[in-house]
Amino acid sequence: MIEVKGLTKRFNGGQYVLNHLDLLIKDGEILVILGESGTGKSVLLRHLIGLIRPDQGKVIINDVDITKLSEKELLKLRSNIGYLFQEGALYDSMTVFENLAFPLQEHSQLTEPEIEKKIKAVLDMVDLVAVENQYPSQLSGGMKKRVGLARSIILDSKILFCDEPTSGLDPIRSHDISDLIASISRKMKCTTVITSHDVRNSFRIADRVAILKDGKLKALGTPAELKKSEDPFVQEFLS
Ligand SMILES: Nc1ncnc2c1ncn2[C@@H]1O[C@H](COP(=O)(O)OP(=O)(O)OP(=O)(O)O)[C@@H](O)[C@H]1O
Ligand SMILES: [Mg+2]
Incomplete structure (x- = not known):
């Protein structure tokens, strides 16, 4: 379980991006956090891996408040969390092969042949073939997202965070990558948090959906619950 308690953050004394935000993320669920651009979705996810320290509040992962960890302890924590960055963040x-081998060389004891086998297996999971020797600049946006996803699951983490996995993709690619994340998440039994603008795909794959606005979660529930919500803000957001 991941527990966010009273999380509060503003930058340089400006507006509150997160304002005493509370959230419980259940083991094994797919939670999608929706919100307009600039509402703090990426900032929230970055707090969950300790890339940003809050002004106030806690992020408790497996009984540890990660806001209190040292940089060294955070590095260790992050090796147990799969993270797909909004910008892809491939080297x-x-x-592609070297991008995928890197985390294994850093964080696993695998031999070179085992690394090769593992890379083949994750590329297979994300439906990519014959891209090992390509450079990121040679790949389409959708393929880069897949490589990023392959890298984020390569250490078999039980936690997967995806920041805007469909941004910049056309509707078909957005649909496919959403399905892919959901099927990988179910197969690997990952606790999965996805941020998105994409209401349609989010509602298709999420166990629960949260809507972030003004530093807080304005709504949280299953897709069916949110669809039935009589809250005018929720209705407007979904329409
Ligand atoms: N390191 C930073 N320094 C100062 N301000 C920041 C920093 N990171 C984020 N912000 C501000 O925090 C707010 C939330 O940003 P964030 O990137 O989390 O939005 P978002 O919901 O992810 O948007 P998008 O949907 O466009 O990805 C924005 O106003 C942004 O300018
Ligand atoms: Mg963002």
């Missing part, structure tokens, strides 16, 4: 100077 441009490395091939």
